[in-house]
Structures are given as C-alpha cells and as structure tokens.
Amino acid sequence: MTDRKDEIAANMARVEQRIAEACAAAGRPREEVTLIVVTKTYPASDVRVLAELGVRHVAENRDQDAAPKAAACSDLPLTWHFVGQLQTNKVRSVAGYADVVQSVDRSKLVTALSREAVRRGRELGCLLQVALDAGESGRGERGGVAPGGIEELAALVAAAPGLRLDGLMTVAPLTGEYAGRQRAAFGRLMDLSTDLRRAHPAANMVSAGMSADLEEAVAAGATHVRVGTAVLGVRPGLG
Numbered sequence: 001m002t003d004r005k006d007e008i009a010a011n012m013a014r015v016e017q018r019i020a021e022a023c024a025a026a027g028r029p030r031e032e033v034t035l036i037v038v039t040k041t042y043p044a045s046d047v048r049v050l051a052e053l054g055v056r057h058v059a060e061n062r063d064q065d066a067a068p069k070a071a072a073c074s075d076l077p078l079t080w081h082f083v084g085q086l087q088t089n090k091v092r093s094v095a096g097y098a099d100v101v102q103s104v105d106r107s108k109l110v111t112a113l114s115r116e117a118v119r120r121g122r123e124l125g126c127l128l129q130v131a132l133d134a135g136e137s138g139r140g141e142r143g144g145v146a147p148g149g150i151e152e153l154a155a156l157v158a159a160a161p162g163l164r165l166d167g168l169m170t171v172a173p174l175t176g177e178y179a180g181r182q183r184a185a186f187g188r189l190m191d192l193s194t195d196l197r198r199a200h201p202a203a204n205m206v207s208a209g210m211s212a213d214l215e216e217a218v219a220a221g222a223t224h225v226r227v228g229t230a231v232l233g234v235r236p237g238l239g
C-alpha cells in the first residue's frame with residue numbers, strides 16, 4: 001500500500017470504531033448508520049483510495065471541485081452526495097453527477113433540480129437542509145430552511161418530477177439557541193424527521209454529524225454521518 005492509502009486506512013479504522021461504539025452505546029445496530037466521506041478539497045486519487053477501502057458514499061460541497069472529480073471517478077461504484085449551498089446556475093452541472101442533493105432549502109432550487117433531472121432522465125434524491133439557527137421562519141446563516149418551512153418544501157419536492165424526497169439534513173449551528181449544543185440540535189432534527197415521516201413515510205434519511213460530533217448524531221438517531229477531516233486530514237485553508 002502507498003503511504004497515503006495506509007494513512008487513510010488507519011483513519012477509516014478509527015472512524016469506523018467511533019461509529020461502532022456510538023451505535024453500541026445507543027443500542028442501535030451498526031447497519032443503521034451510513035458513513036459518507038466528505039472529499040471536498042481532496043484529489044480524485046483519494047476518492048479512488050476510499051473506494052478501494054470499501055467506501056460507497058462520498059460528498060462534495062463546491063461544484064467547481066466536484067464536477068471534474070466525479071468525472072475522473074465515474075468508473076467507481078460510488079454514490080455522490082452534494083452537501084454545499086447550491087446556486088441555481090450550478091444545478092445543471094450538479095444534476096449530472098450527484099445522486100443525492102442534501103442542501104435543498106428553497107422552492108427555486110426544487111424547480112431547477114426537477115427540470116434538470118427530467119431533462120437528463122435521472123432521479124435525484126433530495127434532503128431538505130434544515131437551519132436550526134434560523135428561528136421558525138427565514139433562512140440559516142449557512143443556508144437551510146427554517147423548521148416552519150419544511151412541510152411546504154417537502155410537499156414541493158414530493159410532487160416534483162424527477163425528484164425523490166429522502167429526508168432531512170442539518171449542520172450543527174454555530175449561533176442561536178443550539179450553538180454548542182449538538183445533542184439538542186440533532187434531537188430537534190429527529191423530532192422534525194418524525195413529523196416529516198407522518199406525511200412522507202419513505203423520507204427516512206437523517207443526515208447529521210461530522211468529524212467532531214458524529215457520536216452525538218448517532219446517539220440522536222442519525223442514519224447518515226458526513227465525515228471529512230477525521231478520514232482525510234485537516235483541510236488546507238477554507239472548505
């Protein structure tokens with residue numbers, strides 16, 4: 001193995017152990033939690049290593065980086081998640097490689113994603129990104145729909161051709177009543193998921209938790225954790 005592959009394999013083993021321990025502590029079967037490795041800022045060669053190590057889900061947050069990387073890795077058996085704030089002028093590109101868009105937070109985006117999915121004959125999975133720092137209405141600092149807007153947006157996605165409503169996603173807020181209270185934030189997301197599933201039983205994905213707080217997310221009931229740094233290392237600069 002190359003040094004880089006050794007390094008990633010060792011990190012993966014540690015992350016896997018953390019997830020397994022968090023599942024055990026919560027009395028949940030390990031299979032209930034899917035690891036998504038966030039590959040933003042890291043090269044296609046790392047994505048290839050991850051696939052060799054058995055990773056099946058990767059996530060990106062900027063189309064400029066993601067599009068060429070996904071193209072370079074199109075031979076790999078990977079599900080690509082888009083987790084960044086998404087401008088409608090990037091939808092054309094993103095819909096070409098993303099299997100799941102986790103950052104759906106407004107009706108204009110639903111319309112654009114639906115049109116592009118239909119044009120390409122693809123079905124796109126959609127998670128509504130929930131802003132827990134936005135109050136009941138309005139939008140979050142880093143995107144996301146306020147809890148009060150979930151029902152309406154979910155109905156739009158569910159009715160949109162080419163789109164599949166898969167569930168909810170959040171990023172633990174840095175401001176507002178949930179700042180520094182990951183467990184409470186993820187608990188709130190779970191309650192919102194329970195409400196959502198009354199009208200949309202199949203929308204059972206709950207994407208929460210990153211390198212620093214995956215244990216809290218698993219404890220709360222997350223089905224998907226998004227881990228970057230703990231697998232690939234500290235990213236240089238922003239990202």
Ligand SMILES: *Cc1c(COP(=O)(O)O)cnc(C)c1O
Nearest residue numbers: 038061083210211226227228229
């Ligand atoms: C970067 C990112 C992650 C991963 O964060 P780490 O702290 O590196 O694990 C998860 N979710 C989103 C939306 C991200 O942008």
